[in-house]
Amino acid sequence: MFAVIKTGGKQYRVAADDVLLVERLPGEAGDTVTLEEVLMVGSKIGAPFVSGASVKLEIVEQTRGKKVISFKKRRRQNSKRTRGHRQDLTKIRVAEIAGA
Template structure:
């Protein structure tokens, strides 16, 4: 059995006991989180989506709060003696899926 959820503007296909990395969710390590944006639930060849999954919730546990790799943004305008260097690290949350809704 699996479900497709949406969090942080991205979609994830999850199953029981999966560990996924998503954009930061404000919760402490070990806290239970409810992911209520369920788009699809599937079990074998049967699939439920749309109004059939409205109100369903996927439960997860926060494993850790971490940060992604450093991304370097470098912009240069040639022959203008103009350059700009910037860095970014995305805040991430690692989740373990504990319970899926029934189809």
């Protein structure tokens, strides 16, 4: 059975024992998190969420993404700007999908 969940403003199609990187979730490695924002379970489609459905996630580790460099240069103006960004991420494992 699979489910479509919403976290961090994005949607993910997950099944049991899947491991994926999502936006930072609160908690430490080894903690269990339950998501109630389930958009779809099997063939049930929510409007917008499936009532009574939840997905249990286990946090594997808290990590950070790859560094992204934003560089802007204005030609002949002797002006440039460099800015870097690293996104906070959480590596999760889907433990259980509870459908309604």
